[in-house]
């Protein structure tokens with residue numbers, strides 16, 4: 270089984286990523302990737318561009334060099350109510366909205382498991398994000414069982430982030446394994462993302478693929494364009 274869809278990538282519109290969109294596309298194409306989600310960081314990170322940069326993706330073509338580009342954002346969860354740092358107008362422009370926790374001052378204390386769990390569940394209830402990302406980050410403790418059950422209920426996908434299993438968010442791996450065990454029990458949709466911040470990492474999903482193992486293919490968004498479209502249809506979106 271090949272995974273030719275990467276649903277979490279970044280470009281140098283954010284200074285802590287190092288490649289342009291065109292460089293990401295070229296590198297993805299060389300690996301045979303067919304669909305790339307350009308998930309720009311939401312405006313509340315310290316080095317995020319103005320939200321206009323996210324909204325202006327409306328000017329991008331649907332296909333660039335034969336690769337389908339999903340216009341997207343990686344929103345920041347900003348409080349316990351599950352609010353995020355982008356408004357509905359920007360959400361409407363985006364094909365895909367992924368979201369999760371990053372260390373932003375607005376969120377305040379990050380080590381409160383009850384607050385974090387409630388925040389993520391509310392994001393899903395509010396129907397604001399399609400995929401909740403890198404939940405295994407140990408600096409944001411979460412009740413994984415409650416979150417996986419809520420993801421199933423609200424048709425929100427749980428991300429298995431390749432970066433969390435390799436170079437980023439140290440200490441995530443055991444948590445990602447726990448999340449995967451719970452997914453096997455409750456069967457939510459799963460999304461794989463490279464979280465590439467450099468072009469050579471676009472489409473690099475090998476550790477995530479290992480972790481998902483024999484998980485039901487129709488529940489993994491990256492297995493085919495049909496699967497992906499079916500998932501978004503359930504979420505009321507025509508991508």
Ligand SMILES: [Zn+2]
Pocket residue numbers: 279285310466
């Ligand atoms: Zn980043």
Ligand SMILES: [Zn+2]
Pocket residue numbers: 343369371402403
């Ligand atoms: Zn992130």
